[in-house]
Amino acid sequence: MFSHNREEAEAKRIHAIFDLLKQQYPGAKTALHFANPFQLFVATVLSAQTTDEQVNRITAKLFPRADTPEKLARMKQAELEGYLKGCGLYRQKSRFLIEASRIILEKHGGNVPDTFEDLVALPGVGRKTANVVLSNAFNKPALAVDTHVFRVSRRLGLASGKKVEQVEEELKALLPPHEWGKVHHRLIAHGRRICKALKPQCGHCVLGPYCPSRHKTKSAQAKTKAP
Ligand code: SF4
Missing domain, CATH: 1.10.340.30 (Hypothetical protein; domain 2)
Incomplete structure (x- = not known):
């Protein structure tokens, strides 16, 4: 019973994080210019x-x-x-x-x-x-893990793997395939604007209430450095 409640609370936490990311970065997409x-x-x-x-x-x-x-x-x-x-x-x-x-x-x-x-x-x-x-x-379902996706998803407790492949699989398991590409762009946007590598702006972060690394900048850095 106790463990069931914990799982439910964790599922709600993860759901809240993805919902907030969607609200914060509705049009997140690649910044690269291309025509084909x-x-x-x-x-x-x-x-x-x-x-x-x-x-x-x-x-x-x-x-x-x-x-x-x-x-x-x-x-x-x-x-x-x-x-x-x-x-x-x-x-x-x-x-x-x-x-x-x-x-x-x-x-x-x-x-x-x-x-x-x-x-x-x-x-x-x-x-x-x-x-x-x-x-x-x-437009195929794929989730690229770059340095931002790796750092932010680990700080948020969405993934714990130490290798890019592991983090990719953990994130994919949390989301339907049609969301994989969008979440990639939203995590990058959050990593660039708020959850920066050296100085995460936890005081300005809407994900703070759901983030186990909030205000733990130093330990967050140590644990989330991309390989
Ligand atoms: S609370 Fe801090 S560590 Fe957590 S996602 Fe926001 S900026 Fe990153």
Whole structure:
């Protein structure tokens, strides 16, 4: 009986958190600019260790020159590096994008693949990038765990796993598939605006009453640093 009540209280707490996130960030979506799946693919690969604003500045110049796998596959690496210079790991990303474009042309008929397995088989594409592309470009149920999603969901007690894959599975188990992509964007928005890595703004956080890490900044930091 006691344990049943506890489970019920926990389910209500989690429900309240997701409801409040929905209210707070009703239109949360990717900040990356793109017009088709290939552009989103390129922007997502570039976004590792680079802000979305910086990626948008880079792609605003790159896409008029090369916005298809055909054009990108034909670019010389040195030229692409020139476009990507403002971006972390730009040499590696240039190589990955040219190689991935060739594979997209040769193996996928010039279309970005729309399955997790095919996406992670492309150079430079990890679990997070594949999930972002599936969710944002193809509207498929996928939940990408980035540094914000990892930190915020662990602070909120929505997940406890120490690995990205574990946190992804824990979050997915709490939500219907059609909510996975939206919750990804809402947790990112909350992490950027309120539940910041170094100084979470617990005093301004509507989730405070439901958050086990409220005002425990130091221990929250230690426990929630992304791997
Ligand atoms: S109460 Fe603090 S730790 Fe909890 S979600 Fe809000 S900002 Fe983050």
